[in-house]
Amino acid sequence: MTWAKELEELRRREALAEEMGGADKVARQHGRGKMDARARLAALVDPGSFREIGKIAGKGSYDENGELTGVVPAPFLFGKATINGRPVVATADDFTIRGGAADAGIGRKMEQAEKMAHELRLPIVRMIDGTGGGGSVKTLEMIGATYIPAVHMWGEVVKNLDTVPVVALSLGPTAGLGAARIAASHYSVMVRGLSQIFAAGPAVVDALGESWKGGAASHEEAKEALGGSEIHTRNGVVDDEVASEAEAFARARHFLSFMPEYAGQPARRIETGDPADRREEALLSLVPRGDKQVYSMRRAMDLVFDKGTVFEIGKNWGRAAITALARLDGWPVMVLASDPSFLGGSWDAKTSEKVERWVKLADLFRLPIVHLVDNPGFMIGREAEMAGTIxxxxxxxxxxxxxxxxxxxxxxxxxxxxxxxxMSNADTYQYRYCWPSGDWGSLPIAGGLEVAYKSEIEAAEDPAAELEAIKARLAKVTSPFRSAERFNVEDIIDPRDTRPLLCEFAGLAWRRLGAE
Incomplete structure (x- = not known):
């Protein structure tokens, strides 16, 4: 006597699960230019590494004899896999089954995926395509009552944000809980033209009588106008936009390569083959002498950090600050850099929000921070005040x-x-170097000079000449060497020494972090 019959039923149920929403709906998914959930999981993780959990969960149908006639699988898949050889929890919504809505066992499956990540200290990747919430208005009639909203799994989502790296990939139209699951992440990506995010979709917004479509002629255009990647990667809801699902998977893997597997575990050093003592001649002339001239901070980053390792995140929002992951002598670091080509590098409200989020992420996962500074101050003016910049x-x-x-x-x-x-915490040891192009103070000289010396300028026989004479005097006082003379700055360096000195910093920083 064996259990062959039961194993036969298990294999049948597994085969039904693999059919997802059925051939027609899978074909419709592919026809929209989208991969199905199982193909996404295979493309995201290391080949052959995915072990599915709860594969046969769903809603079974039975004949009068109690024999199984079919199964509607749960529209949420998850399991243990590896990415870059390291364990992760990989999840995917299945839009081919009720648009990914929460029925057929999805609720507990989703909760278990989040618990697995938190309790086993595993990074989690959410591939989100659909609502992932409480179904549609029709669901209420099936239940026979409405209910007070409560997301019972949200406590696990919050725990994960404090515990493990969380990546969210928006891979289709996403509303409600699905949208919330994207925002509740450390790194998020949208696919341009394929994914949209809304608190509520176009039909619901239309029902409220809001005029918003901006000339959108079709349903697809309406979705883009309401919640496309051009909106959400510029307001900070989502970090990055890409051109394809394959690129989204690649960026997820790349992000995780810099991260530890959980908060408290040291991230890994890799051999990049880039000499720590490399000195770049181009740095010597990078900053122009004209104070209103701009230069490429991204060029500086490419010259200073290990070649080919700069991984910028959030390029399209909070643009006066560049945030990136990179390596120095193989050690992972988080980079914060001014961008003088946008608002002159002044921090506006969105830039400040971006800086705060980035620094908190670095502190959570114990990654050293390198701050490349060219900051003329907070953005000023009425618009900045209206935005609450301060x-x-x-x-x-x-x-x-x-x-x-x-x-x-x-x-x-x-x-x-x-x-x-x-630029740093002045109450601690300031690991800081300044270039000879340094220019600092409580406010820019150009902005306060004519006010501070108003009476002298007005009393002069030649006000214009007096103004130039004052500027010449102040130019000597504002020399960075005067600051160094008083040890107001620690060291002024040859810009070409920046990489060797930062590689030294990275080694010392990781010596401390590795001992925590």
């Missing part, structure tokens, strides 16, 4: 002062006002 700016500064990971700052040019002082 509040967001102070929150960014608070994050820097609360951070406990090692931080090194390189002052490449400007550092003015409160925003400039947020």
């Amino acid at each position: 509040r967001y700016g102070v929150q960014a500064m608070n994050a820097i002062y609360k951070a406990t990971v090692p931080l090194a700052s390189i002052v490449m040019r400007r550092a003015y006002g409160i925003a400039g002082s947020a």
